[in-house]
Amino acid sequence: MTTAIADKAQQILKDVFGFNKFRPLQEEVVHHCMMGNDSLVIMPTGGGKSICYQLPALTMDGAAVVISPLISLMKDQVEALKQNGVSAAFLNSSLSAQDQQKIEEEFMQGEVKIVYVSPEKLLTRNFFNVLQSVHLNLIAVDEAHCISQWGHDFRPEYTKLDFLKKQFPQTPIMALTATADKATRNDIASQLGIPEAKTFLASFDRPNLDLTVRPAQGRLETIIGLINQAPDQSGIIYCLSRKSCEQVAEKLQAKGIDADFYHAGLPSDVRDKTQERFIRDDLKIVCATIAFGMGIDKSNVRWVIHYNLPKNLESYYQEIGRAGRDGLDSRTLLFFSYGDVVQLKQFIEESPQKPLLEAKLQRMQQYAEATTCRRKVLLSYFGEQLEKDCGNCDVCRNPPQFMDGTVLAQKAISALVRARQKVGMRLLIDILRGSKQQEVFRLGLHEIKTYGAGKEHSYFEWQHFIGQFLNLGLLEIAFDQHNALRITELGKRALKAEVPVQITKPESLDERKQRLAQA
Ligand code: ADP
Ligand code: ZN
Secondary structure (H helix, E strand, O other), X not given: OOHHHHHHHHHHHHHOOOOOXXXXXXXXXXXXXXXXXXXEEEOOOOOOHHHHHHHHHHHOOOEEEEEOOOHHHHHHHHXXXXXXXXXXXXXXOOOOHHHHHHHHHHHHOOOOXXXXXXXXXXXXXXXXHHHHOOOEEEEEEOOHHHHOOOOOOOOHHHHHOOHHHHHOOOOOEEEEEOOOOHHHHHHHHHHOOOOOOEEEEOOOOOOOEEEEEEEOOOHHHHHHHHHHHOOOOEEEEEOOOHHHHHHHHHHHHHOOOOEEEEOOOOOHHHHHHHHHHHHOOOOOEEEEOOOOOOOOOOOOEEEEEEOOOOOOHHHHHHHHOOOOOOOOOEEEEEEEOHHHHHHHHHHHOOOOOHHHHHHHHHHHHHHHOOOOOHHHHHHHHOOOOXXXXXXXXXXXXXXXXXXXXXXXXXXXXXXXXXXXXXXXXXXXXXXXXXXXXXXXXXXXXXXOOOOOOOOOOOHHHHHHHHHHHHHHOOEEEEHHHOOEEEEOHHHXXXXXXXXXXXXXXXXXXXXXXXXXXXX
């Protein structure tokens, strides 16, 4: 890497983009590319991927092509470049044939420095001819995870991009994505025919975010308690359904809290207004579905709460990432319940991608139930290893205590055997606690020998224990049998005390009271 190139890159960063310093990895990527090498760039959303290819494209002789699957994004990027005085254009099906031709001509004549194209357009014979007649200095493949069948954004056209390296062997290729799992990364490099590409993996860590997970019981009281501690702060509460967004917002309003709701079922002018008020600090709290937050650039969001479990760690990471953009300490709180897991499983039941989505949900659940540093668990999902525990998550602050769960497991499993494995979590707890509910009598569950065998523990504690048994694989949920609990082979061995059952202690009554007291 010569200093001449470095100086030039630095100069253009300042002159064209108006930035004084490179963000982490940008400079390395730019240099690597300008030396003619292929690269795979993995950076979280907002990390600054665009500069990585825009800067070399402007600095080197010739012109660059950027493949992007998102028409709206292309337009934004091109407008931003034009505002910085860069001649850029995009080509996709939103333009008339005439307009496309005009841009192609300008591109061939060297009047356009960076052209964004959709994969469909790139694969046309005509555009191939255009590419052959320009001096291509760089090929960038944005949203490169679309190449992978393992991803949820799979684009069949992206699998045909291997011709690029074959036809333009001298031109450096840069693939960029925010999805970092290993399988996807390998897929990208192999399908683009750039197995030697250097991988640049930016840190996904956001050390200023506190990561906390709590049981879902008493969610609303917990939330009100938190808000009351710092009533002036801005926050987002993510809910799974439109209805719960509305209900949560209304309940907060009833407590005199400045909250409103946002979801895709609202007219767009109402949504825009809510978003606008939130950004201007005229509205403190938004209860929203995942529809909220795309492209929101609000730096002082002080907390993000997940009322329900997100469907995977990518969504979770992106949503908590809307807190603390200004780098100041911010809080995130995730409520976990098995009810949410069951509901999310039902959503993916019919999907052709069921195995993949199930695996992702399972990783989400593992995070929520982690008994080691949560940041380690989260970052390892994105392929990053933290050397030390973070000290800024609930597990680090308050490591779980373990207890022997053998007898508890025996009680639960033998009650299940006697109930012929036809009951779900709620009825099983009713049996164990000797509940006087009508349904228990109607089903004859009060005649079971273990009826009342666990009455020294609260409903809440049993929820925790059974959650742990599910977690350890002693039990599973039979989704095809109305979510009845089923005993696994391991569970049968636990019943005979053949395997140790180590579980975490449930939140104590005092801790729980403390958590709910502020409401
Ligand atoms: P990504 O594509 O990775 O999501 P972008 O390229 O859109 O991210 O960049 C995110 C934001 O960061 C943009 O507003 C961009 O202008 C800004 N940005 C990028 N690089 C720098 C830098 N070196 N210094 C300051 N701001 C930067
Ligand atoms: Zn930690």
